Amino acid sequence: xxxxQFDVIVVGGGPxxxxxxIRASQLGLKAAVIEREHLGGICLNWGCIPxxxxxxxxxxxxxxxxxxxxxxxxxxxxxxxxxxxxxSRKIAKQLSGGVAHLLKKNKVTVVDGHGKLAGTQGGLRxxxxxxxxxPVGSYTAKHVILATGAxxxxxxxxxxxxxxxxxxxxxxxxxxxxxxxxxxxxGAIGMxxxxxxxxxxxxVTVIEVVDRILPAEDEEISAFAHKQFxxxxxxxKTGVKVAKLEKGGKGARAxxxxxxxxxxxxxxxxxxxxxxxxxxxxxxxxxxxxxxxxTHVVINEWMETGEPGVYAxxxxxxxxxxxxxxxxxGVICVERIAGVKGxxxxxxxxxxxxxxxxxxxxxxxxxxxxxxxxxxxIRVGRFPFVGNGxxxxxxxxxxxxxxxxxxxxxxxxxxxxxxxxxxxxIQGYGVAMTLxxxxxxxxxxxxxHPTLSEMxxxxxxxxxxxxxxx
Amino acid sequence: MFASPLAKRMAEQAGLDLGSLKGSGPNGRVxxxxxxxxxxxxxxxxxxxxxxxAPVAAPTPTLGAAPxxxxxxxxxxxxxxxxNMRKVIAKRLTESKxxxxxxxxxxxxxxxxxxxxxxxxxxxxxxxxxSVNDLVIRATALALxxxxxxNASWTEKAIRVYxxxxxxxxxxxxxxxxxxxxxxxxxxxxKQISAEMxxxxxxxxxxxxxxxxxxxxxxxxxxxxxxxxxxxxxxxxPPQGAILAVGAGEQRAVVKDGALAIxxxxxxxLSVDHRVVDGAIGAEFLAAFKKLVEDPLTMLL
Ligand SMILES: Cc1cc2nc3c(=O)[nH]c(=O)nc-3n(C[C@H](O)[C@H](O)[C@H](O)COP(=O)(O)OP(=O)(O)OC[C@H]3O[C@@H](n4cnc5c(N)ncnc54)[C@H](O)[C@@H]3O)c2cc1C
Numbered sequence: 001x002x003x004x005q006f007d008v009i010v011v012g013g014g015p016x017x018x019x020x021x022i023r024a025s026q027l028g029l030k031a032a033v034i035e036r037e038h039l040g041g042i043c044l045n046w047g048c049i050p051x052x053x054x055x056x057x058x059x060x061x062x063x064x065x066x067x068x069x070x071x072x073x074x075x076x077x078x079x080x081x082x083x084x085x086x087x088s089r090k091i092a093k094q095l096s097g098g099v100a101h102l103l104k105k106n107k108v109t110v111v112d113g114h115g116k117l118a119g120t121q122g123g124l125r126x127x128x129x130x131x132x133x134x135p136v137g138s139y140t141a142k143h144v145i146l147a148t149g150a151x152x153x154x155x156x157x158x159x160x161x162x163x164x165x166x167x168x169x170x171x172x173x174x175x176x177x178x179x180x181x182x183x184x185x186x187g188a189i190g191m192x193x194x195x196x197x198x199x200x201x202x203x204v205t206v207i208e209v210v211d212r213i214l215p216a217e218d219e220e221i222s223a224f225a226h227k228q229f230x231x232x233x234x235x236x237k238t239g240v241k242v243a244k245l246e247k248g249g250k251g252a253r254a255x256x257x258x259x260x261x262x263x264x265x266x267x268x269x270x271x272x273x274x275x276x277x278x279x280x281x282x283x284x285x286x287x288x289x290x291x292x293x294x295t296h297v298v299i300n301e302w303m304e305t306g307e308p309g310v311y312a313x314x315x316x317x318x319x320x321x322x323x324x325x326x327x328x329x330g331v332i333c334v335e336r337i338a339g340v341k342g343x344x345x346x347x348x349x350x351x352x353x354x355x356x357x358x359x360x361x362x363x364x365x366x367x368x369x370x371x372x373x374x375x376x377x378i379r380v381g382r383f384p385f386v387g388n389g390x391x392x393x394x395x396x397x398x399x400x401x402x403x404x405x406x407x408x409x410x411x412x413x414x415x416x417x418x419x420x421x422x423x424x425x426i427q428g429y430g431v432a433m434t435l436x437x438x439x440x441x442x443x444x445x446x447x448x449h450p451t452l453s454e455m456x457x458x459x460x461x462x463x464x465x466x467x468x469x470x
Numbered sequence: 471m472f473a474s475p476l477a478k479r480m481a482e483q484a485g486l487d488l489g490s491l492k493g494s495g496p497n498g499r500v501x502x503x504x505x506x507x508x509x510x511x512x513x514x515x516x517x518x519x520x521x522x523x524a525p526v527a528a529p530t531p532t533l534g535a536a537p538x539x540x541x542x543x544x545x546x547x548x549x550x551x552x553x554n555m556r557k558v559i560a561k562r563l564t565e566s567k568x569x570x571x572x573x574x575x576x577x578x579x580x581x582x583x584x585x586x587x588x589x590x591x592x593x594x595x596x597x598x599x600x601s602v603n604d605l606v607i608r609a610t611a612l613a614l615x616x617x618x619x620x621n622a623s624w625t626e627k628a629i630r631v632y633x634x635x636x637x638x639x640x641x642x643x644x645x646x647x648x649x650x651x652x653x654x655x656x657x658x659x660x661k662q663i664s665a666e667m668x669x670x671x672x673x674x675x676x677x678x679x680x681x682x683x684x685x686x687x688x689x690x691x692x693x694x695x696x697x698x699x700x701x702x703x704x705x706x707x708p709p710q711g712a713i714l715a716v717g718a719g720e721q722r723a724v725v726k727d728g729a730l731a732i733x734x735x736x737x738x739x740l741s742v743d744h745r746v747v748d749g750a751i752g753a754e755f756l757a758a759f760k761k762l763v764e765d766p767l768t769m770l771l
Pocket of ligand 1: 038046115116150322
């Protein structure tokens with residue numbers, strides 16, 4: 001008979017759950033993952049990875065349509081959308097298979113089915129698992145980590161039909177490229193789909209309810225991005241309320257309100273990207289002390305819920321909704337369970353966030369406005385891509401690197417970048433922050449020439465009035 | 471020194487000796503959080519009985535020269551290295567006693583009415599529980615608003631009379647004591663004062679106060695009533711001009727209208743920096759304070 005008793009059971013096999021289970025096993029705990037659909041969760045199957053695969057295709061498309069700049073010419077550039085999507089799906093599948101392999105290698109038991117808390121049994125937490133509504137088994141463990149993730153949020157009046165009006169799930173596997181697209185919501189997910197469609201030749205309109213796109217980013221970065229997208233030919237409207245969304249006309253018709261005036265937008269397709277909600281339903285929270293607020297499970301700094309022995313991590317436990325945050329929480333949670341010494345809670349301020357639209361956006365720490373609001377007396381450095389040799393050589397001379405320092409201590413409070421490849425650069429500042437460097441060490445560090453990373457150096461220098469190349 | 475660059479710089483700015491700190495980072499590295507903890511709470515024991523309020527603001531590394539304890543004939547001892555907090559307390563209090571000419575004014579307040587009002591108020595809601603100290607804070611703040619000259623600091627050029635009453639309240643913690651500040655206490659109601667005080671005291675004990683929560687303050691209160699102390703004189707918390715030391719409320723025989731009666735009496739002693747506040751102003755403040763404490767309904771206004 002299969003094993004049914006564990007030290008740790010993880011419900012959900014996304015980047016939060018599977019990483020927690022592997023770390024548990026490394027620490028000598030007997031671990032199981034219960035996953036109902038696909039190992040790797042949203043991230044590998046319907047989120048981070050497949051979008052990046054799609055965006056790679058749209059980047060190629062962008063280059064192909066600008067070949068002249070590099071001395072090439074080509075005729076009849078075309079693409080087969082089915083192949084583009086197929087490539088993305090294949091990559092997702094490959095990685096999901098990789099996770100299965102990693103779990104096996106680490107001796108983590110994988111249970112196929114839907115897990116649900118079911119009280120206690122013999123002093124242990126019990127989790128019931130069902131498949132297609134039929135019970136398949138009961139498992140017990142001292143510790144249960146809930147990592148059931150999240151799904152797209154829908155708003156009243158903004159309900160998807162899965163064909164014309166869709167969320168990220170359907171948008172990931174389009175059958176045809178629409179001629180026109182409306183993206184509602186300008187967060188990371190919205191802007192990535194907008195950018196993909198735009199570079200694949202679709203006329204894109206993005207609308208955002210607050211007064212700027214990418215509202216989580218530094219205001220200057222939002223403004224810079226807005227300008228760039230507008231220059232590319234995208235239509236962007238901020239401070240917009242959707243009064244009505246209905247099917248009809250070319251596909252869908254949205255009635256929006258901008259500054260008190262009403263407008264209609266007709267498009268072939270609509271992507272809703274208005275946030276996400278936690279998967280808190282049907283996981284046995286009823287009658288427990290687990291608290292749910294705004295569709296997310298409430299946890300403390302050690303991912304503990306109100307119920308002893310029950311933890312929550314990742315998207316289920318609230319923002320920022322990022323895969324690396326989910327994984328990191330999983331690791332800390334399990335290390336705490338295993339009694340690892342010298343643990344520190346996750347410092348939210350040091351979690352980088354990346355958006356892979358064109359231009360890319362990456363940031364870590366406090367925005368200029370947030371630093372000021374937190375009472376810091378600050379120094380701000382900026383360096384434009386146009387001052388960087390490598391950026392110009394790449395044909396990517398638009399972007400900037402912004403840094404925010406505490407004037408008093410020289411602590412790097414935040415870094416904000418927009419432009420080519422910045423998602424690969426941000427971690428330089430992430431490491432610097434974690435090591436608690438001040439501006440002095442950053443100035444001291446030698447950055448290789450010619451690289452985009454030199455802008456990170458220059459931005460720091462600029463904060464102290466010492467930039468060389470601008 | 472195994473410390474992060476930021477920790478090194480912050481330690482230098484705060485006048486802390488890095489060598490005396492225990493690092494909480496990987497492999498014992500001293501990190502920003504350790505400096506913040508040291509600034510807000512000291513790094514090591516031993517527990518001391520609070521004697522007076524001492525701020526932990528603007529610490530500097532050197533102490534005033536102390537007479538040597540190394541005299542012959544002392545018994546065996548154990549040494550507890552001074553935490554940074556201990557050093558700061560020592561320095562600030564020495565400075566206070568050296569430079570601020572203290573004088574002391576004591577007044578007795580009858581608090582039977584105050585205890586009654588407190589009880590009644592506490593019976594009215596279960597989302598708060600007022601302590602006598604909360605009422606003392608409120609009374610002090612209102613009295614200072616009436617006598618602003620007592621809410622002042624000495625500087626070489628001028629006497630600074632503050633436009634807001636920020637009350638530092640001494641809280642004993644393991645390593646010594648710390649004085650979290652109730653900002654603008656004069657315009658806060660009892661419930662808010664009580665909630666803030668509870669939060670500040672809890673976080674003070676956990677050493678989780680931010681510097682801005684215990685630095686500053688225009689006037690201090692030190693209350694040792696809960697230890698049964700009848701009356702004491704506290705050391706002024708510079709640059710403030712005065713500190714109110716609050717004793718225990720106890721039943722005493724008092725003479726009322728020529729007859730002996732029993733009343734609950736709380737003695738309070740104001741230590742005053744004579745450079746800033748003269749006797750008459752100190753007395754005026756205490757009279758205003760007493761009036762509020764003995765007629766507590768007026769402090770609800
Ligand atoms: C389009 C898109 C793009 C994104 N891009 C990025 C990006 O570039 N970078 C980034 O960091 N983040 C990105 N994200 C966010 C990222 O995908 C999530 O933050 C991450 O997947 C959260 O991980 P998780 O483990 O908490 O949950 P999930 O990945 O959602 O995993 C939860 C898993 O639990 C399973 N499950 C749920 N309930 C049960 C149950 N009762 N029993 C058993 N199994 C259950 C689900 O099937 C799922 O596999 C993106 C998201 C989307 C939608």
